[in-house]
Amino acid sequence: MTRQDVFDLTDRVIVITxxxxxxxxxxxxxxxxxxxxxxxxxxxxxxxxILQERFPVASGRVAFFKVDITNKSSIAAGLAALVTxxxxxxxxxxxxxxxxxxxxxxxxxxxxxxxxxEVWREVLEVNMTGTFLCCQVIGGAMAKLGRGSIVNVGSIYxxxxxxxxxYAYKEAKTGKAFVKPVAYCASKSGLYxxxxxxxxxxxxxxxxxxxxxxxxxxxxxxxxxxxxNYCQRMPMGRMAEEDEFNGAAVFLASDASRYMTGSNLVVxxxxxxx
Numbered sequence: 001m002t003r004q005d006v007f008d009l010t011d012r013v014i015v016i017t018x019x020x021x022x023x024x025x026x027x028x029x030x031x032x033x034x035x036x037x038x039x040x041x042x043x044x045x046x047x048x049x050i051l052q053e054r055f056p057v058a059s060g061r062v063a064f065f066k067v068d069i070t071n072k073s074s075i076a077a078g079l080a081a082l083v084t085x086x087x088x089x090x091x092x093x094x095x096x097x098x099x100x101x102x103x104x105x106x107x108x109x110x111x112x113x114x115x116x117x118e119v120w121r122e123v124l125e126v127n128m129t130g131t132f133l134c135c136q137v138i139g140g141a142m143a144k145l146g147r148g149s150i151v152n153v154g155s156i157y158x159x160x161x162x163x164x165x166x167y168a169y170k171e172a173k174t175g176k177a178f179v180k181p182v183a184y185c186a187s188k189s190g191l192y193x194x195x196x197x198x199x200x201x202x203x204x205x206x207x208x209x210x211x212x213x214x215x216x217x218x219x220x221x222x223x224x225x226x227x228x229n230y231c232q233r234m235p236m237g238r239m240a241e242e243d244e245f246n247g248a249a250v251f252l253a254s255d256a257s258r259y260m261t262g263s264n265l266v267v268x269x270x271x272x273x274x
Contacts, residue, residue: 004255006254006255006256006258007034007250007251007254007255007256008034008035008254008255009031009034009035009036009250009253009254010034010035010036011035011036011037012031012035012036012037012090012091012253012254013036013037013039013082013086013087013088013089013090013091014031014036014037014038014039014089014090014091014092014093014253015039015040015041015082015089015091015092015093015134015138016028016031016038016039016040016041016093016095017041017042017067017069017092017093017094017095017096017130017134018041018042018095018096018097019038019040019041019042019093019095020040020042020045020046020054021095021096022217022219022242023095023153023214023217023242023245024040024093024095024096025054025055025242026242026243026245026246027093027095027245027246027249028040028055028062029055029057030243030246030249030250031249031250031253032055032057032059032061032062033057034250035061036061036091036253037061037062037063037086038061038062038063039062039063039064039065039078039082039085039086039089040062040063040064040065041065041067041069041075041078041096041134042064042065042066042067042096043066043067043068043069043096044066045064045065045066051064063082063085063086065078065081065082066078069096069126069130069131069133069134070125070126070129070130070133071133072133072136072137075133075134075137075138076137079137079138079141083141088141088142088144088145089138089141089142089148090142090147090148090149091148091149091150091151091253092134092135092138092139092142092148092149092150092151093150093151093153093249093253094130094131094134094135094150094151094152094153094191095153096126096130097126097127097153097184097187097188098122098123098126098127098183098184099184100180100181100183100184101221101222103221103223104178104181106174106176108181109178109179109180109181110176110177110179111177111179112179112182115181115182115183119181119183120182120183122183123181123183123184123187124183124186124187124190126187127184127187127188127190127191128187128190128191128194131152131191131194132194135150135198135209139198139202139207139209142206142207143202143205143206143207145206146205146206147206147207148206148207148208149207149208149209149210149252149253149254149257150198150207150208150209150210151210151211151212151249151252151253152191152194152195152209152210152211152212153191153211153212153214154188154191154192154195154211154212154213154214154264155184155185155188155213155214156213156214156215156216156266156268156271156272157180157184157185157188158185158187158188158189158190158191158192158213159189159192159213159264159266159272160271160272161185162180162185163233164179164180165229166180166226166229166230166233167179167180167226167229169225169226169229173225191211192211192264195209195210195211195262195264196262199261199262199263200262203261203262208257208258208260208261209261209262210252210257210260210261210262210263210264210265211263211264211265212245212248212249212252212264212265212267213264213265213266213267213268213272214240214245214267214268215234215239215240215267215268215269215271216230216239216240217239217240217241217242218238218239218240218241218242227239233271233274234269234270234271235269235270235271235273235274236269236270238269239269240267240268240269244267245267248265248267251265252265
């Protein structure tokens with residue numbers, strides 16, 4: 001008798017929101033390599049040449065759908081097109097999100113008292129409302145079939161408050177202080193209890209709901225001072241590479257985690273261990 005590979009994703013249909021971004025693309029490539037069919041829901045879709053360059057191993061196992069996750073009708077239309085093509089998905093990875101980078105302009109990275117209301121609303125609309133709507137539409141379709149796995153992507157800044165000292169060098173360089181904004185942190189924090197809520201709500205309907213907590217990912221665009229300060233605070237002494245969350249995503253998407261729901265899988269280089 002051949003032992004079943006509990007990590008097998010062959011012919012699983014997986015939706016990834018924001019699948020053209022840094023981490024989302026890595027999730028997609030990993031899932032494709034493991035035999036899954038990946039549907040990328042993104043607000044905008046580049047031309048074919050760029051897609052071919054970014055997904056060279058696709059082999060007909062990736063499809064792109066122009067979807068605005070803050071619009072329920074747009075998600076429903078994307079799902080309908082996907083169902084026609086491959087059927088109801090087995091996995092939903094809620095990866096799309098808005099953050100404020102250290103290079104952000106002062107009007108969105110100044111003191112809390114001056115943080116723009118419109119930016120607050122925009123970030124929560126994508127990070128919280130977008131995840132809520134995708135779970136309603138796509139998770140609901142999976143629940144009707146009695147199976148599925150939802151992976152919400154959280155953040156260390158959803159579990160802990162940012163260490164603002166990391167950004168103190170910005171004031172010396174620009175004359176204006178950089179404050180890691182509140183909206184990203186608040187929106188990501190909300191995903192943790194939302195995950196637990198859905199895990200208990202759908203627990204007996206065959207849909208598992210978990211959250212993956214990554215730490216900061218190294219980008220070439222980040223300035224040296226930020227990277228140095230961040231890495232000094234990190235127990236492992238470095239930022240994550242963009243593909244270092246793939247194993248956790250495969251685990252949560254596959255039958256390897258079949259008895260796991262409502263849980264938080266932390267892959268953060270030790271950040272939350274302090």
